[in-house]
Amino acid sequence: MNESSIIGYAVIFATICLSLAMIVVLYRMHKGPSLPDRIVVLDLVASVAVGFVLMMTLSYGKTVYLNVAVTVAVIVFMGNIAFAKYLKNKLKDG
Amino acid sequence: MVEWIVALLIAGGGFFILIAALGVVLLPDLYMRMHAITKASSLALVLFLLAVIIRYPQPGPVLLSLILLLFTVATAPIAAHVIARVACMMKVPMAKGSVMDEATDDGLFDDISGTGSAEN
Numbered sequence: 001m002n003e004s005s006i007i008g009y010a011v012i013f014a015t016i017c018l019s020l021a022m023i024v025v026l027y028r029m030h031k032g033p034s035l036p037d038r039i040v041v042l043d044l045v046a047s048v049a050v051g052f053v054l055m056m057t058l059s060y061g062k063t064v065y066l067n068v069a070v071t072v073a074v075i076v077f078m079g080n081i082a083f084a085k086y087l088k089n090k091l092k093d094g
Numbered sequence: 095m096v097e098w099i100v101a102l103l104i105a106g107g108g109f110f111i112l113i114a115a116l117g118v119v120l121l122p123d124l125y126m127r128m129h130a131i132t133k134a135s136s137l138a139l140v141l142f143l144l145a146v147i148i149r150y151p152q153p154g155p156v157l158l159s160l161i162l163l164l165f166t167v168a169t170a171p172i173a174a175h176v177i178a179r180v181a182c183m184m185k186v187p188m189a190k191g192s193v194m195d196e197a198t199d200d201g202l203f204d205d206i207s208g209t210g211s212a213e214n
Contacts (some may be wrong), residue, residue, distance in 0.1 A: 011104055040127060043174075082096030
């Protein structure tokens with residue numbers, strides 16, 4: 001890690017926070033009582049994943065990883081909309 | 095000085111994403127959990143992206159970060175709205191102490207959710 005040390009410490013702190021958040025969120029995804037619960041939690045999983053990628057960008061000093069973050073964000077938004085459409089159609093067809 | 099600002103932004107982003115995760119576990123209701131997730135997590139991403147923008151002030155990374163920032167701010171409310179609408183159609187139950195359900199009271203989704211069986 002060739003950063004100045006204060007940014008390094010901040011990145012370590014944020015990575016620990018992101019890891020705890022991922023564990024907790026996956027627990028909720030396992031437990032979540034309804035299907036919309038799980039879809040909403042999927043949104044947060046995507047946010048945590050984008051956060052991990054941004055932490056990689058900041059700690060490795062390589063800005064190519066920003067492309068990965070953009071791609072993950074776009075795909076998960078599409079996934080959310082698709083899930084919502086699917087649920088609505090399922091509801092309509094009975 | 096710039097390093098301290100960047101470090102503060104990064105630490106703030108981690109803190110807010112932890113708040114979002116705690117809200118997901120502790121709140122009793124789908125709609126409340128959605129309230130926790132949408133706002134706190136998009137705020138955390140905005141803080142992270144501001145840190146990236148300040149840390150790497152070249153045109154390429156700044157452009158990508160701005161695209162991602164605008165995309166996050168624009169799509170998080172849309173996704174939350176769409177999913178909340180579907181949850182309301184499926185009659186996902188509210189928490190015990192809730193006092194008001196305007197969509198169901200006004201019969202907004204009667205034509206859809208009256209026919210199907212929402213087993214989930």
